[in-house]
Amino acid sequence: MNKSFILKPKLKDYEPIIGRSALEELKALADKLSGKRILNINSTYIGGGVAEILARMVPFMNELGIDARWSVIKGDNEFFNITKKFHNALHGKKEEFKDNEFEYFLEVNRRNSQELDLLSDIIFIHDPQPVALIQKRGHTGQKWLWRCHIDISNPDEKIWNFIKNYVEKYDAAVFSAPNFAKMLNIRMFLIYPSIDPLSNKNRELSREQINAVLDKYGIDKKKPIILQVSRFDYLKDPVGVIKAFEMVRKNIPCQLILAGGTATDDPESDKVLAEVKEVAWKNPDIHILLLPPDSDIEINALQRAATVIIQKSLKEGFGLTVTEALWKGKPVVASAVGGILLQIKHKITGLLCHSVEGAAYAIKTLLTNPEYAKRLGENGHVHVRQNFLITRHLKDYLLLFLCQYYKEELIYL
């Protein structure tokens, strides 16, 4: 194992990345929250992006002297099957609901609100599963915040109206991108997601570690690598990526890696993978890597070995794979959709595309102009350092908490 790997990083471990002044500002903000108790609630301690973020964020807050805690709601399989359907419906997928399912959802929330210690000053609820805990809202000074980690711009209206009834009882809601939000009659804040530069997926790797991964998957180290990391899903347009690659390969020798997993809850996933394999059939320069869920280091190594990273999604959430690619200083070609637009400013931090032909042209431009590609990569890295690291996320959470005690736009702390 690489010695530079830090199992549970402390905030001071981030100083070489973000600088001393940024840490001083975090400390100053945290001091203003002194005496406030903050309780985070979600539905699981393990697995998923929310748990991953909270597992880092809560210890960071404690390290800054804030009394922050983290609890999860308890529920049986029936409850989580219902919330899974809620999740899909909020994403716009059509789901059938029985009336008693809504009742059961509320019942589990009610039970949890009785069992949980909800006496904190700020209750920070993550995602829809515990949204109805608000019914147990306590003393008047208490602040309730709802953090929506998913894109609810085109939800199933019936489900959204049901959830909205509870969301609007909160003091504020938080969204990850402006177009993920819905109009609400409470305050709404924008907090971008983030990546952790010291996690396995993003930390520095040695040349040997990278080469070992390339050897493991039989990747030619001498040929330029074009890489897309994403699950096998029509919305990630893997077939479009192969078409773009074929156009590039006519002029420039290179190889394509499509790396990702299949979603267990998506029956279409296997179909997409089969289709991709069929299109890529007999082309030795296309590597389709079906990676297990714990392949963070492999993904990190592939991204660091890539010459150009592509994200040709037809629809995208925030697009954290783009953030990861930018963090590694790689030139990125990505579709102008969703949260990608917040990360890539065309010709400044990467190249945006709108079609297969556009993607092919952008890749060719980057492969034939390594200096230009290097400059975009460097800009992308700095852009992520400034805007999309976990320390910025922490700062935004602290600011969010403080904003609940002020109505002004200019707050003197």
Add this chain to the structure above:
Amino acid sequence: MFEWFEKNWFSIFVPSIVFISFIVSALWIRFKLSKYVKSKLDQLKWPGKDIILKNLTVVVFYWILILGAYTAVEISPVKDSLYRLFISRVLITVFFVSLLCVIYKIVTEILNFYSDKVKPPILKAFQTLKTALIIVVITVGILIFFEIWKFPTTTFILFVILGCTTAIFVLRENISNLIAGFEIINSEIIKKGDYIKLETAEEGTVTKITWTHTEIKSFENKVIIIPNSRITKTKLEIFRRPPKKAKEPFRFYTRLNAKELTGLKAKNLKELLNYIKEVPDSVIFYHTHDFIEEYHYLTPQPSNEFAFWVGNTLGYEALSEKLSSIDIYEFSTIGEIRKRIADILEAYINSNQADKSCDEGQEFHFIKSISAVMSTSYVAHDLREFLHILKFISSNSLFFHIYEARLRLGKLTNDFSLWLSESLDEKMLAEAIMDIDPYLHTIEGVRRKIISTVEAYLESEATGE
């Protein structure tokens, strides 16, 4: 032919085998060693490692070939052949010459790498070091050459020793001045602007410090040049002028920004215009400054996000150009900026009947900037302290004192100019900083510009120029 081969086969066979074995084993050692060295250098994270690796990668292969050939010739059973002697001497000479060249190249490239990071006085020392290195390399090269070709070296060594002795004798003053210069600059014994008085009666304000001498300006405006060795050897009185104290100290504040969604979104020019007219000032401030804040370290960018959206999403390039050319620095209130943007949009809509709407999901979202202002622990009581803090204070603090203070707090100028003018009575400097248009630079660019302005001012004040 066959007879000759039969007679000499042993003399050909043995060196060939030695040559091949040498090459194979040397290449294997090279492979193993380079892997080990690379991993060690990787751990070091020293930037110079790339220079070493780049210069050694290819040349080592040629060295192996040369040394293999040399060993084969040396081991050859052919006795007392002049050809053999000549070839082996040529080979070993080529080896040593290339070895010296590579060492020289590596050392100079490392020096060049660091010379980009040092200040001008030390740069001179780097150049001197490079010249000395050339002399050493040539001398060593000649000595090796003489040794290989069995030329007598005594005369040359005597010549070198004599040359060195003469150089030291002739340059003894310069050498001692150089050493003293290093001590003065490195330990900051005296600084520009100090008033010094030597035991030998010379006195005046220090105007220049070089590696060999120091210049002072006397009361009669005479420039006196003093060798550095005299400054370090004689008794010296230094009257350092205390910096002017401010009436009120300058406390650096910082400001952190939360983004609040208004829920308003425009999909075409008309909606954009209507919302621009009605949203709070904090929204206009956000969309005219967010680009600077998010991309400040990369490039000075279009002055506002309205222009960016109109051009990139709606495709009205001419209108986008007009909007992005609005000079924010011209305006002293957000209301004025809002009016200017609205006027441009209105004129365009009236004359072009533009009604293009963007695709769903690409709307312009109006966001409010909530600024949390906090004091830092950094306080400047005079110009030197101010300069010192300015060099490391966060970009958020700079953003607050330069951009936010002027537009959101309704001050006529930035906080720095205000303090310099009112508390330090440094009106000229205040105006010079006010003249820096912060919208034409990145935040770090503004920082550099203010630092160089203050430094130049301090220098001119110190030297009375």
